[in-house]
Amino acid sequence: MRAIVINEFGGPQVLTETELPDPRPGRGQISIDTTHAAVGLVDVFFRRGDLAGRPDLPQPPLVPGLEVAGTVRELGDGVTGFQVGEPVVTLSQVSLGGYASVTLAQAAMTISLKDTGVDPAQAVAALPNATTAYLALTRVAHLQKGESMLVHGVAGGLAAPFVAVARSLGASRVTGTVSSPARIKDAELLGLDAVFTSDRFVEDLDGQLIDVVVDPVGGDVRAASLDILAPLGRILLLGHASRTPDTPVTGDDLWHRSAGMLGFEVGGFLHANPGAARPAAEQVVSLLASGELTLRVDELPLSQAAQAHRLLEERRVPGRLVLTV
Incomplete structure (x- = not known):
């Protein structure tokens, strides 16, 4: 071969x-x-x-x-x-x-x-990360119908499917951040309610609070996300694409805010729990087949x-x- x-x-x-x-x-x-x-x-x-x-x-x-x-x-x-x-x-x-x-x-x-009629290029590009999104949002962040969500690095391959999956779970408002103004256009296909640059998202939200923050970026973006969490808000940690290290967060930082930070590494989780893979994937393959996820x-x-x-x-x-x- x-x-x-x-x-x-x-x-x-x-x-x-x-x-x-x-x-x-x-x-x-x-x-x-x-x-x-x-x-x-x-x-x-x-x-x-x-x-x-x-x-x-x-x-x-x-x-x-x-x-x-x-x-x-x-x-x-x-x-x-x-x-x-x-x-x-x-x-x-x-x-x-x-x-x-x-x-x-x-x-x-x-x-x-x-x-299914799903194109194989779309399938390999979207389905694995859509499955990650479904597992992370339902089993870790426990996204509830009507809650708001913000996705950091939303134009990236890991983060992008979270938008359609969150919509299918009943999220009320889904926004995202990108690394620069030039990348805002890259996120337009995803159907977001708003897109911000990662250096200004706190200011641009203008006091709006978020229930679930999806963060594969880390660094300064992760630290700033604490300031836009609603009571009982959760930051879902999925990776660390940023070149800057995280600011240390203490337990006091979280309990004073009534907030949580939850990590999820899909590879390790599915390696230990392979039986969770196919049921989760079957929940989201219909989003590809219908065109809701592209x-x-x-x-x-x-x-x-x-x-x-x-x-x-x-x-x-x-x-x-x-x-x-």
Whole structure:
């Protein structure tokens, strides 16, 4: 199979195209003839070695890529409910392996697209993060019908699906922030009630308080979010894309505000609770099928994986990047 391999941590130039043996599925796994592989900021973290200190994550040599779409190639022992040739998409998998023409996946982390009419590029770009959004909003932040929500970094691939998922759960007002005025246009497709820049969102809210803040950014944005929380408000922590560290928050900072900060890492959660994956995905696949959830998707061939990483690091991606295989 064709694959992009990282033999050592470093810049985009370490992404090397090579030929590897086709993997065979083990028990509980399927192999997928990959047509589309999502590219996300977490892939950049893997490539640079930002996550190298975590013993539970793969180390070089490795094939990056957490999510793919394609068709079922082969079923491993014990796998039922799928047929060879069936269109599928995977959720985020910490085992990686997506930048390849054949990908192994846990069957429990694989969702059928049969008879949905969902485009595979949209599926791999949106469904994994929409599933993250559904789990985070229902099981962690406990978003209630009629509550307001603000999404930081809303033009990014992880954050964007939160808007449609929150609407489907009954959120009354959904707003977002972006890193610069130039990115406001990138968020227009999402159907937000308002979009602010991250350096002015507190002033621009003009006293409006927010029930749930979705924050994959961290740093100064995270600290400022405490000042716009409604009583019993929650900040949902999903990552740390910011280049600035967090301001330490004490328990007193939270209880004086009647507020909470709640973390959620979907990869670790689903690895420990694989049975939660498919039910959550099935709750949001209809949003893709109906067009309620649509992202801008730009495609590059697998051979241009290094260019995809450069574009991400330079913050020149207006929606989601997907590699075609």
